[in-house]
Amino acid sequence: MNVWIAWLLAVPAFAALSQAMERHGAQDHGSLPPARVLWIWRGAGVALLLGALAVCLHHWGTSVAVAAWIGVLTFAALAVALVLTYAEHRLRGLAWASLVLAIVGMVTR
Amino acid sequence: MRADGKPEGLRQSMSWLHTWSGLLLGWLLYAVFFTGTLSYFVDEINDWMRPELHTSVPQADTAEKTMAGMQKLAPDASSWTISLPNERKTAVDVSWRPQGAPQGREGIQRAHLDAATGEVIPVRETRGGSFLYRFHFELYAMPRVWGRWIVGIATLVMFIAIISGVITHKKIFTDFFTFRPRKGQRSWLDAHNATAVLALPFHIVITFSGLLLFMTMLMPWGAQAVYDGDMQRYFADRRGVQAPPAGQQFGAREGRGEGGTRPAREPQAMAPIGPMLHIAQTHWQGGTVGSITVQNPNTARATVELRAQGADSLTANRGGGQRLMLDGVTGAMKDAPEARPPSTVVAVMNSMISVHLGRFASPAVRWLLFLSGLVGTCMAATGMVLWVVKRQPDRRKLGYTPKGHRLVEVLNVAAMGGLSVAVAGYFWLNRLLPVGLEARANAEINGFFMIWLACLVHAAVRPHAKAWLEQMALATVAFALLPLLNVWTGGAGLWQTLAHSQWSVAGFDLMMLALGGVHAAVVYKLWQRMKAAQPASKNVPRSGVAVQKAVLQAPENHS
Numbered sequence: 001m002n003v004w005i006a007w008l009l010a011v012p013a014f015a016a017l018s019q020a021m022e023r024h025g026a027q028d029h030g031s032l033p034p035a036r037v038l039w040i041w042r043g044a045g046v047a048l049l050l051g052a053l054a055v056c057l058h059h060w061g062t063s064v065a066v067a068a069w070i071g072v073l074t075f076a077a078l079a080v081a082l083v084l085t086y087a088e089h090r091l092r093g094l095a096w097a098s099l100v101l102a103i104v105g106m107v108t109r
Numbered sequence: 110m111r112a113d114g115k116p117e118g119l120r121q122s123m124s125w126l127h128t129w130s131g132l133l134l135g136w137l138l139y140a141v142f143f144t145g146t147l148s149y150f151v152d153e154i155n156d157w158m159r160p161e162l163h164t165s166v167p168q169a170d171t172a173e174k175t176m177a178g179m180q181k182l183a184p185d186a187s188s189w190t191i192s193l194p195n196e197r198k199t200a201v202d203v204s205w206r207p208q209g210a211p212q213g214r215e216g217i218q219r220a221h222l223d224a225a226t227g228e229v230i231p232v233r234e235t236r237g238g239s240f241l242y243r244f245h246f247e248l249y250a251m252p253r254v255w256g257r258w259i260v261g262i263a264t265l266v267m268f269i270a271i272i273s274g275v276i277t278h279k280k281i282f283t284d285f286f287t288f289r290p291r292k293g294q295r296s297w298l299d300a301h302n303a304t305a306v307l308a309l310p311f312h313i314v315i316t317f318s319g320l321l322l323f324m325t326m327l328m329p330w331g332a333q334a335v336y337d338g339d340m341q342r343y344f345a346d347r348r349g350v351q352a353p354p355a356g357q358q359f360g361a362r363e364g365r366g367e368g369g370t371r372p373a374r375e376p377q378a379m380a381p382i383g384p385m386l387h388i389a390q391t392h393w394q395g396g397t398v399g400s401i402t403v404q405n406p407n408t409a410r411a412t413v414e415l416r417a418q419g420a421d422s423l424t425a426n427r428g429g430g431q432r433l434m435l436d437g438v439t440g441a442m443k444d445a446p447e448a449r450p451p452s453t454v455v456a457v458m459n460s461m462i463s464v465h466l467g468r469f470a471s472p473a474v475r476w477l478l479f480l481s482g483l484v485g486t487c488m489a490a491t492g493m494v495l496w497v498v499k500r501q502p503d504r505r506k507l508g509y510t511p512k513g514h515r516l517v518e519v520l521n522v523a524a525m526g527g528l529s530v531a532v533a534g535y536f537w538l539n540r541l542l543p544v545g546l547e548a549r550a551n552a553e554i555n556g557f558f559m560i561w562l563a564c565l566v567h568a569a570v571r572p573h574a575k576a577w578l579e580q581m582a583l584a585t586v587a588f589a590l591l592p593l594l595n596v597w598t599g600g601a602g603l604w605q606t607l608a609h610s611q612w613s614v615a616g617f618d619l620m621m622l623a624l625g626g627v628h629a630a631v632v633y634k635l636w637q638r639m640k641a642a643q644p645a646s647k648n649v650p651r652s653g654v655a656v657q658k659a660v661l662q663a664p665e666n667h668s
Contacts, residue, residue: 003473018286063423063460064469071477074308074484081286081303 001109002059003068006052008102010076013048015083015095016041024084024091048099049073055106120277127273131492132517134263136524139489141260143528145245146482147238149467149475150620152197154238157617158539159221160600161232165200166609167193167224172401175201176382178227182220183207184407191401194224195418196472196612201227234549235539240557241532246322249554254326261323268316274305281306297495304488311481312488318461347458349451377409380440388442389415389433396431403437411437419471423463424456472612483627493521497573519568519576526580527564529628533587534560536621540598574642578635581628589625592618 018024020041025032032038052072056065083091117125147154156162168174171194178201179189186205194201201222210216221230236243243249247256275281285306288299305312325332325340336343386398399418405411417431434443451459462468467475497518504510535557542552568576595618596602606615 003477014286021283021285023283024286060471060474061422063463064471064474067423067460067464068471068474068477070310071474071481074311074481075477077286077307078303078484081288081307084286085288085290 001105002055003072005102005105006055006069006072007076008098008105009048009052009055010072011079012095012099012102013045013052014073014077014080015045015091015098016048017045018080018084018091020045024088052076120279123273123276127270127277128496130266130273131270132496134266135489135493136520137259137263138267139486139493139524140528141245141263142482142486142489143532144241146479146486147532148242148245149479149482150197150616151238151242153613153617153620154241156197156199156613157595157600158235158237158536159232160540160595160598161230162200162221163599163601163606163611163614165194165221165223165225165230166611167199170383171201171224172382172386172398174225174227175203175222175401176227176379178222178229179203179205179403179406182229183218187405189401189403189406191403193399193401193418195397195399196610197616199611199613200224200230233539233544234546235553236550237539240535240554246319249558257323257326261320261327264316264319264323265327268320271305271309271312271316275309278302278306294495294498294501297491297498301488301491301495304484304491308481308484308488311478312485314461314464315482315485318465321458321461322465347455349455375409376407377411377438379403379407379411379437380435382413385413385415385435385440388435388440389417392433392442393417393431406437409438412443413437419469423460423469424451425459425463490525493517493525497521518573519565522568522573522576522580523561523565526577526584527561527568529584529624530564530580530587531557531561533584533591533621536591537587537594540594540600574635574639578632578639581632581635585625585628585632588621588628591621591625 020038022032025038025041053065053069056069056072059065060068080091083094087094172191175191175193179191182203183189183205186207187210188206190204192198192202201224202219203222204217204219206216207218210218221232222228223230240249246260247253248259249256278284284299284302288296288303290296292299320327325343329340332340332343336346382401389398390396396417398415400416402414402416403411404414413435415433415435435441436443464478467478469475497514500514504514535553538553538556542549542556546552564580567580571579592603595614601609601611601614603615603618605611606618
């Protein structure tokens with residue numbers, strides 16, 4: 001369960017980080033948003049990654065938590081990469097949905 | 110060396126190193142990765158390969174029934190070790206040392222008990238998952254130390270390949286989320302990069318910890334110098350226990366009883382186990398007892414040691430989870446054995462090794478590591494396929510297939526497709542060979558290698574693309590049908606195991622369905638390409654070589 005919550009947080013985290021990248025963040029007219037916006041995306045991404053770490057630390061001892069967190073990061077990044085490959089236009093929707101599910105998961109347990 | 114005679118840059122030379130170190134030991138490393146990944150579920154595989162155990166369903170009073178069973182089985186033993194069922198094991202594993210048995214492993218007797226009745230369940234002779242586990246670090250049919258040296262050197266090369274690969278990768282961050290499908294060589298490179306980069310922490314930890322596990326074999330000099338060649342003392346120090354006095358063998362600890370005033374073998378009834386488990390659970394705040402060790406059972410000096418199931422820390426020493434000592438006669442708690450907390454160096458080493466060995470409680474983390482292992486297996490696979498794909502333009506220019514290229518192709522199919530077929534075949538043989546067969550465990554293992562060898566021959570005589578397709582298709586069918594074979598040959602089916610929460614057996618069946626699915630996806634891709642390549646191959650003259658060449662080039666032409 002916790003591993004899923006951590007994963008659901010890490011997916012929007014990587015989605016946000018990808019939106020601050022030249023290759024994935026370009027808008028409809030083909031240019032990146034202003035630097036200030038990019039820093040917001042990066043900040044949100046890092047914060048969510050740390051949130052996922054916090055979920056792991058809450059559930060496990062430090063050493064197991066860090067190992068689990070790193071594993072979760074791998075599969076969240078893999079999921080984001082696959083969405084960017086096959087359904088790029090869905091990324092934002094899926095990322096928000098994932099974030100909502102993570103919050104629901106945290107509140108209900 | 111560059112063609113224009115200019116000196117090579119760091120990246121080019123690293124690329125060369127990565128390509129050739131990866132290729133030469135790639136086939137072995139692939140096998141190590143694949144069997145090692147399966148070994149995260151070695152207990153589950155062991156259960157599945159002993160279908161006699163599937164009737165054993167854990168109950169609330171399993172510990173009591175087991176103790177009663179031990180009273181019948183070995184009342185006079187000098188010690189009992191009982192490993193209770195858990196989500197990875199559906200029966201009780203017990204071992205005991207009869208009075209006056211020789212020291213060390215050979216003096217130990219083992220049995221499997223039914224978790225509901227405490228009766229012995231006779232099982233078929235098999236090495237089970239332990240064969241795959243052992244194979245992944247010491248191979249087979251050679252002295253163990255040779256196998257370990259070979260795998261140790263391969264691990265070192267793997268580490269070199271990882272480091273040189275990171276240096277070679279030009280856009281590690283720009284391409285972080287990038288996968289470009291249906292672009293031939295580019296797609297293979299992207300897939301290789303993604304599986305390598307996204308699981309890089311896992312690859313580094315698993316390879317480096319693999320080296321740490323071989324540390325005293327590969328580089329014994331430091332420890333030998335510091336400990337004056339007394340490696341026993343070094344190992345004891347690392348495990349945080351007192352070194353046994355010189356001359357005393359490991360396992361000679363039975364005589365050590367705390368209550369020295371009581372005579373050794375005075376018979377005395379044991380306290381019931383139930384209340385002891387209750388004490389442990391309250392003491393550990395809900396942790397469950399995983400194993401019970403009884404010294405001098407049925408005597409006045411009986412002691413009961415309870416160990417918690419799994420550990421919540423990776424830094425603890427091996428077997429360093431929570432434990433509790435109780436008096437076997439009164440059932441009262443005794444002083445816990447002092448456990449020195451590991452030093453920082455040992456803690457760092459333990460955390461690496463614990464990840465490698467999956468030495469922890471959480472099934473979620475085990476699954477993460479298993480899946481990471483699969484990603485690593487895919488990394489090795491994509492890398493080796495990439496070597497072939499990358500050279501196809503050269504080959505077309507030459508107009509023929511150099512022998513070296515063909516060799517790599519054949520070995521690729523045999524090492525990857527063939528290993529899948531052989532592993533699935535090993536599980537099939539486990540159920541199809543007669544239970545009473547002489548040297549049955551060896552027959553299973555020999556069968557594994559014969560199937561693998563047959564796959565090598567098949568890969569050598571069939572055209573490259575067809576060989577891939579046929580072996581992957583065979584592996585798909587063989588993996589996917591294992592849950593059915595399980596029911597058909599006396600195991601418990603998925604509906605039963607899921608209903609009874611026998612996670613070990615259910616988990617194996619589900620894992621095989623998943624492996625079947627992965628192989629099916631590859632078959633589907635290969636079949637699509639093959640179909641797309643059909644018209645092209647009709648246009649060339651039907652000489653064997655030409656057809657083979659057309660099939661070889663097909664993936665690129667149509668990607």
